[in-house]
Amino acid sequence: MKAIGAAALMIFASPLIASCAPSGTTEPGAAALTPKQAERLDKQLAGKAAGEPVKCLPNYRTSETIRVSDSILLYRAGGRLVYRNDLKSACPGLARDSDIMVVEQFGSSTCSGDFFHLVDRSSGIRGPTCVFGDFVPYRKPAGDGG
Numbered sequence: 001m002k003a004i005g006a007a008a009l010m011i012f013a014s015p016l017i018a019s020c021a022p023s024g025t026t027e028p029g030a031a032a033l034t035p036k037q038a039e040r041l042d043k044q045l046a047g048k049a050a051g052e053p054v055k056c057l058p059n060y061r062t063s064e065t066i067r068v069s070d071s072i073l074l075y076r077a078g079g080r081l082v083y084r085n086d087l088k089s090a091c092p093g094l095a096r097d098s099d100i101m102v103v104e105q106f107g108s109s110t111c112s113g114d115f116f117h118l119v120d121r122s123s124g125i126r127g128p129t130c131v132f133g134d135f136v137p138y139r140k141p142a143g144d145g146g
Helices: 002-018 035-045
Strands: 056-058 064-067 072-076 081-086 100-104 109-111 115-119 126-131 135-139
Touching: 035 072, 035 081
Parallel strands: none
Antiparallel strands: 056 109, 064 072, 072 081, 081 135, 100 115, 115 126
């Protein structure tokens, strides 16, 4: 009888549990976002439309790296253009934004499949090795003054 009660509880509780998921969970990598991270991502991409993913991002194109979560990076290329990178898998500690990102780069572009690792700022101890995914450009539509 206890097993039936537990099964019934799961059936009724599932919709409630699902309703607690952070917003934007239809986006890749968004399922693991905290509400604060989801808000930061939404703020950075607000009013911008996603374009076709590109494999490489030339270094001269970006002016700022924004760590959204352990699996999402944003590269700002001006007020109208932001590139989103969903890493190949989570990079533990990336979201803390306190470790130094050391990119293992060959040439003048960062590409999907390239590696980077984190280094503790105070001890110099090397952390996890992480892998970039494709870069998805998000642009404000032409004629949008904001």
